[in-house]
Every structure is written in C-alpha cells, then in structure tokens.
Amino acid sequence: xxxxxxxxxxxxxxxxxxxxxxxxxxxxxxxxxxxxxxxxxxxxxxxxxxxxxxxxxxxxxxxxxxxxxxxxxxxxxxxxxxxxxxxxxxxxxxxxxxxxxxxxxxxxxxxxxxxxxxxxxxxxxxxxxxxxxxxxxxxxxxxxxxxxxxxxxxxxxxxxxxxxxxxxxxxxxxxxxxxxxxxxxxxxxxxxxxxxxxxxxxxxxxxxxxxxxxxxxxxxxxxxxxxxxxxxxxxxxxxxxxxxxxxxxxxxxxxxxxxxxxxxxxxxxxxxxxxxxxxxxxxxxxxxxxxxxxxxxxxx
Amino acid sequence: xxxxxxxxxxxxxxxxxxxxxxxxxxxxxxxxxxxxxxxxxxxxxxxxxxxxxxxxxxxxxxxxxxxxxxxxxxxxxxxxxxxxxxxxxxxxxxxxxxxxxxxxxxxxxxxxxxxxxxxxxxxxxxxxxxxxxxxxxxxxxxxxxxxxxxxxxxxxxxxxxxxxxxxxxxxxxxxxxxxxxxxxxxxxxxxxxxxxxxxxxxxxxxxxxxxxxxxxxxxxxxxxxxxxxxxxxxxxxxxxxxxxxxxxxxxxxxxxxxxxxxxxxxxxxxxxxxxxxxxxxxxxxxxxxxxxxxxxxxxx
Numbered sequence: 001x002x003x004x005x006x007x008x009x010x011x012x013x014x015x016x017x018x019x020x021x022x023x024x025x026x027x028x029x030x031x032x033x034x035x036x037x038x039x040x041x042x043x044x045x046x047x048x049x050x051x052x053x054x055x056x057x058x059x060x061x062x063x064x065x066x067x068x069x070x071x072x073x074x075x076x077x078x079x080x081x082x083x084x085x086x087x088x089x090x091x092x093x094x095x096x097x098x099x100x101x102x103x104x105x106x107x108x109x110x111x112x113x114x115x116x117x118x119x120x121x122x123x124x125x126x127x128x129x130x131x132x133x134x135x136x137x138x139x140x141x142x143x144x145x146x147x148x149x150x151x152x153x154x155x156x157x158x159x160x161x162x163x164x165x166x167x168x169x170x171x172x173x174x175x176x177x178x179x180x181x182x183x184x185x186x187x188x189x190x191x192x193x194x195x196x197x198x199x200x201x202x203x204x205x206x207x208x209x210x211x212x213x214x215x216x217x218x219x220x221x222x223x224x225x226x227x228x229x230x231x232x233x234x235x236x237x238x239x240x241x242x243x244x245x246x247x248x249x250x251x252x253x254x255x256x257x258x259x260x261x262x263x264x265x266x267x268x269x270x271x272x273x274x275x276x277x278x279x280x281x282x283x284x285x286x287x288x289x290x291x292x293x294x295x296x297x298x299x300x
Numbered sequence: 301x302x303x304x305x306x307x308x309x310x311x312x313x314x315x316x317x318x319x320x321x322x323x324x325x326x327x328x329x330x331x332x333x334x335x336x337x338x339x340x341x342x343x344x345x346x347x348x349x350x351x352x353x354x355x356x357x358x359x360x361x362x363x364x365x366x367x368x369x370x371x372x373x374x375x376x377x378x379x380x381x382x383x384x385x386x387x388x389x390x391x392x393x394x395x396x397x398x399x400x401x402x403x404x405x406x407x408x409x410x411x412x413x414x415x416x417x418x419x420x421x422x423x424x425x426x427x428x429x430x431x432x433x434x435x436x437x438x439x440x441x442x443x444x445x446x447x448x449x450x451x452x453x454x455x456x457x458x459x460x461x462x463x464x465x466x467x468x469x470x471x472x473x474x475x476x477x478x479x480x481x482x483x484x485x486x487x488x489x490x491x492x493x494x495x496x497x498x499x500x501x502x503x504x505x506x507x508x509x510x511x512x513x514x515x516x517x518x519x520x521x522x523x524x525x526x527x528x529x530x531x532x533x534x535x536x537x538x539x540x541x542x543x544x545x546x547x548x549x550x551x552x553x554x555x556x557x558x559x560x561x562x563x564x565x566x567x568x569x570x571x572x573x574x575x576x577x578x579x580x581x582x583x584x585x586x587x588x589x590x591x592x593x594x595x596x597x598x599x600x
Binding site: 019020021022023026027045046048049052053071072075076078079082083086104107108110 | 319320321322323326327345346348349352353371372375376378379382383386404407408410
C-alpha cells in the first residue's frame, strides 16, 4: 500500500470475515472517511464497535451502501442506528442497497428516530455525484441480487508548496486562486497552473460477495484499490463456485487483468487459520495482493 | 470469586457494557454453561462473537432469557440465529422475555429456520424446572416492562472419593447408588448417606437493568452470586434515578442487605474509564464486589 500524507481519505477494513464471525474477524464492513465524513460499505453485526475500536467515527456516518441483503452484510445497521439515536443525531442518514433493502432494513429499525433515515433501492445504473467524488454501482454475480461499488474521486490539482512560497502566495490566496483560476500579486498575475500540478482522483472498487465476472473486471479497470471477495482458497474452487464466491486466485487474476494498483482480499472464510498462505496464493498471480485483517488501514 | 473444580457450571460475562458498546465492553449478555448446555441471559449485539472469543459454545445455546426489550439487550439474537441456521441446527431454541418479546424478536428473525424458535412471553410469575435446576423470574424496576432471573441449582450430594474408594465403590456403582439409595458390596450394604455429604445448590441472580428495589432484594436473598446493574457511580446518582438504573453503591448496599456471597457489577456506563474506581466504591460497602469485564469467568 502507499500512503500520501496530505490525502483526506482513510479506508479501514472494519470487518474482514464473512458469513459467520470469528474471534479474529468481524462481519463485512468497510469504512471510507473522506473530508471528515464517513461512508460505510456493508454493515455487518458489530460494525459500530469495530468503528470505535479502529478509530472511525460512527457519528460521522453519512451514507451506507449495501452490496446485497444477506444478514451478515447489514444486521449492524440496527445497533448503529440505536446508538446514533442515543447520541441525538439530527442529520439525515442515507442507506442504499438493492431491491428489498427497504423491507429488510426497516424490519430491524425498531421505533422512531430523531433523524431521517432515507432508504433508497438502487441497481447497477446508480450513481451519485458531488463536487469531490462520484459513487456508482455495478452488477456482480452472487446467489441473491447483488451490486458492487466504485468510489471515484474527482481529478484535482495539487499545490507546489515551494513554488507558491517563492511567489508569495499564502493564507486565503490559495482558496482565491483555486476559485478564480488567477490572482494578482503586486503587478504580477499568477495562474493556477503555475503553482499546481494535476492530481488524478483515486478510484476504489468494492466487489461485495461475487464470483469473478466481467462486470467486476470492467468496473475495476485501472483502480488504485480493489477490495474483492476472497472467501476461498483455490483448493476449494468448487465450493466457491457453488456458493457464488471467489477464490483468492480468481480475485488476483481479475486484479491483474483489470490492471489495478492494489488488491485487498476480504470475506475470508473461517476455515482458513493461516492468512499468510492465502496471501501467498494471491501474490503468485498478482504481486500487490494483501489479505485484509480487521482494522487494516489503507491510505491512498 | 471461588472456584470448585468439580462444578459443571461456568458463568461468563460476555458483554459488560450497556446502552452503547465501547472498545473494551460489548453489549449485555451473560452465558451460563451447565452440564454441557448454554443458557444466555440477554443477548446484545455481538454476543455470538463474544461467545467465540470467550470459549462458550454458541451451538450449545438452549434457551435465551431477556430481561427487557431495549435493543442493546436483544439485537444479538438476529446474528446468532443466522449462524445457527448456517450450522444446520435441528434442536429447538427457546426465547423467554417480557410482553412484547414475540413482536420484537420476530422482526429481527429474517426468513425461515431449519429449527424451531419458540418465543414465550413471561412475567414475574414465570418458573421453569428440570431435574437439575429451576429458573424463575422476578419483577425489576426499569423504564420499560422488565424482569430479572434466578438460576437455582437443586440441592444434591457430593461423593467422598476417599471413603468410596475404601468401601470399594467404583465405575457404574456410583450411578446405581445415586439411583437406588443403597447398594450391596459383598455382604455389606452401603447407603448413599454413608459416602456422600449434602451439597447445597448454587443460587445465581441477574437483575438486568433496574433501580435497586425490594423485589430484587427479595429475589437475591442468600445468593451465591448476584450480577447487578452498576451503570453509574454514586456521584451520578441522579442520572441513575432518572434513567432507572443503579449506582454501584446502591447495588453494593442491596448485596449487603440480601447477604449474597458475591456481587458482580455489569452494564457499566462508557463515561467511566477507570473500573477500579467503581470497584473501590462498591467494596467500601460490600467487600465481595467485582466490576465485570468482558470474558470474566466465574466458577461457582
């Protein structure tokens, strides 16, 4: 993984297990903190406590994106909402997920809430944009209706601090230059391009539970980070096919084909006690593979 | 605490927190393993994982007893049932709780189960007996309908191993003697009383969330172990009264009056980072007080 200190993004694997938790692995959830707001991707039982343990503020959760409606991926919403209610949250919270989300999530939200919970059922045509990023969905291949998500940061420009200093740019001048594209310093005009260089937005992809498939491959093209189902080892390829999950080798093959920069494997089955063995299997195919652990922090 | 090795009972505090979990404390649940079967008292979010972490078999759960229907005390049933379903459990599972339990628990049990889930709504008149123990309910004083539970082991007799050896009692003769009260060894008749001494059954009491009140006092009389609400420190007595919880001092006073042998304080508020301070406060009033921690194992 690589870490750039000025990034305002932090990704934490809150639960790296799947189906049934284990002492080492909580149920699926990934938290992305971006400019002070938190976006959760899946929210298995225990997610609120995992957030507390691994330093991701549960009160900052703005949106929750569900990949599918198996209970291990969404039961944690119930407890998290109770805690936010006790904290007297006022801001609305958005929950996105495939058809059926309204019924499933509503059944575990007991009582009234002092904040609005907006549940929106979406499909692979979903996308949501703001001035900083776009989140879009894509089709995946599991044994219930399922989708994955792309978090695509907008391209931007990075200031060259040394150059800006030399030109006497300081304080609010940075913001003005960003807004107006040009500022006057004495008699000299300075353009935004003079003191910045283009910065490509990060692309993060989360597959949820899925067989390797062309839609995931397509969505993952050139991603900085692909977080992919790695439930099984290659020796249990048949189990993976029957249960519509991936082996770590299959995930690594897909990562290689999609030319992603980094692959993180999640939803590990409890049958494997040795994560290093799984990582070795994936690395043979795609070098930048990592098996996730609870609390794994990824800075991009 | 005291630990007698031949006891077939193990009590584990699975969650020592309350309302909102913390990195250190999971939500309320107490597991009693008794002759290979597990009885859960409350089942907050994360209970199944706490059982895995602290060595109490989730597949052996036979009955769940809820003290009241605040979400922090029962949301863990949802995930536990999903896991038991995946394990293809066949045996029925019983859930007891106050009026409203049927509706609350059913709403979080998604889909069909390959085993019977029998939900029974009970009140303070409830009691359940088998050949080894009796579990009964008593009224408590919280801001919703609430009950506490007494687990009363039947009185029995303990074999004096040395004496039995001297008399030549071995193997299946022990069981025969227990069953028939008398056996013949050669020409000699040996009575059960000759090689055993009476053993008083253990009495365990769990208050759930409650103000200190006469019903809890009465139910706790002479208990070997009282597990009591200790949400607040005495300095927040007013908060305790408003929220219908107890301070650790109030719990200790009740334990002293009820002449229990041991007091364990649970449902600790997150505001107290120093459990030792709370324990000190309780010990001033009742020496055999302990503040619970997650995974605390009590052998009686």
